[in-house]
Amino acid sequence: MKVLLLSQHFWPESFRINEVAQSLVEQGCDVTVLTGKPNYPEGLLFPGYRLGGIQRERREGFEIVRVPLLPRGAGGARKLVLNYLSFLLCATVLGPWALRGQRFDVIFVYGTSPILQAIAAIVLKWLKGAALVTWVQDLWPDSLEMTGFVKYPPLLNAVAVVVRWIYRRCDLLLVQSRAFLGPVRAMAGATPVDYHPNPGDRESQAGGISVSTSLQLKPGFKIVFAGNLGTVQALETVLDAAEMLGPDSGVRWVLIGSGARSAWVAEQASRRSLSQIDLPGRFEPAQMPAIFAQADALLVSLIRGPAMSLTIPSKIQAYLAAGRPMLASMDGEGARVVQEAGAGLISPAEDARALADAVLKLQRLGSAERQAMGEAGRRYYAAHFEPALLAQALVAQFKRAAGARV
Known part of the structure; x- marks a missing residue:
């Protein structure tokens, strides 16, 4: 299958x-990837890539x-919007040229925000006569409103109209959380919607450690948070819980990753004299399985809100595979998975006192x-x-989507 x-x-x-x-290649698929020039999360093009032109690699x-795009830069809503729109434009205009003469059975969209990138796939679907499958990772416009990126109701309504238009031109919609099924079906019209979760990390392979790491965690009861340090990760709650417990508790908080709030977290940790918080980058x-193996607990946290309660952060799969107990400071579907697995302790989203008590x-x-x-x-990971x-x-x-078009 192409x-x-x-x-x-x-x-x-x-x-x-x-x-x-x-994994698709290992299943016998002939895979081609249409993407942009890498610049996430720092906002600068990775070494070896140029701003203009189409680049190919195996x-x-x-x-x-790879089609051109404007890097997201150091931050700011304007640069982020231009980054998204430039990829959409180049994938729509230059993508067909770059893929001329190639036929595909299925076009598969990895539907992270913004879902607007699927518009390029719709154009390619029309040109190539292929089935279109979109894997919905975020609910739009809900996530826009939840993060505060868009607050103007008429604009949110306009986004909803576009999302419905996209969904109804797909041949199949897959959602990463069972809780997404209802909201997506409500907008999808006659397009079938099914559940397909994010898989775990292939490097982990149910807890196996194949690569060492240069990071050696400091002594103490080590709680590791790994991933994006952004607006929806409820980092205020994590800092508040660390402050409540204090350094004398013996708890060390290791926040691994980077993101829009990295500088803010570092500033807050310094201002509050939270010496028990480590920010290794x-x-x-x-390297993550070897880091997780040193942890006494793995932390996942999200802000409170309807859209967030429907989401399963992909770090949950990686944490389950690591075979370490989890602390889930969140509501809804993600918390349900941790509880159903029996893999750790749950506390309500944005409740620092409850998180500290769970620790x-x-x-x-x-x-x-x-x-x-x-x-x-680990057992739950292997099964799901x-x-x-x-x-x-x-x-x-x-095959289901392609067969439906015959």
Whole structure:
């Protein structure tokens, strides 16, 4: 099966779709990736890439075709909007030229925000006569309103109209959370909607550690948060909980990653004299299993809100695979997964006191009880998020969508 994967973000940027592409190749698919020039998260083009022109490369058995875009820069809404729109424009105009003469059975959109990138895939669907499958990772316009990126109701309504138009021109919509099924179906018209979760990290492979790391965590009861340090990660709650417990608790908070609030977190940690918080920066995905193995607990947190309660952050799969107990400071579907797995302790979103209490409770448990939580997480991962099994299911969905067009 010939698959065109369309995603604004792709390797060497760190997104789960990188590994999905590899898994599809292992399932026998002929994969081509249409993407932009890598610049996430720092906002600068990665070494070896130029701003203009189409660039091609091969990796892990598939071809990558890169169209120009404007890098997101150091931050700011204007640059971010231009980054998104420039990819949409170049993928729509230059993508067909770059892919001329190639035929595809399925066009597969990795539907992170903004979902508008799927418009380029709709154009390619018309030109190539292929089935269009979009994998919805964020709910629009809900996530725009929740993050405060857009607050003007008429504009949110206009976005909703565009999203409905996109959904209804797909042949199949997949959603990363079961809680997305209702909201997406309400906008999808006659387009079928099905659940397909994000797989775990192939590097982890249910807890295996194949790559060492230069990061050695400091002594203490080590809580590791890994991923984007952004607006929806409820970092205020994490800092407040750390301040409540204080350094004498023996708890160390290790926040690994970067994002829009990295500088703010560092400033707050310094201002509040939170010496128990470590900010080591970003590490390659291959190093994360070795870092997780040093942790006593793995932390996932989100802000409170309807859209956030429907979301399963992809770090949950990686945490389950790591086999370490989890602390989930969040509501809804993500918390349900952790609770259903028996993999850790839950506290309500944006409740710093409850998070601090959960940390103390986990710290007081015996090592055997914490180990049992980690092992339960690995079993749940193997049953629900194992990459090869989900790749097989994804190929079956592609065949379903392509077959419906015959």
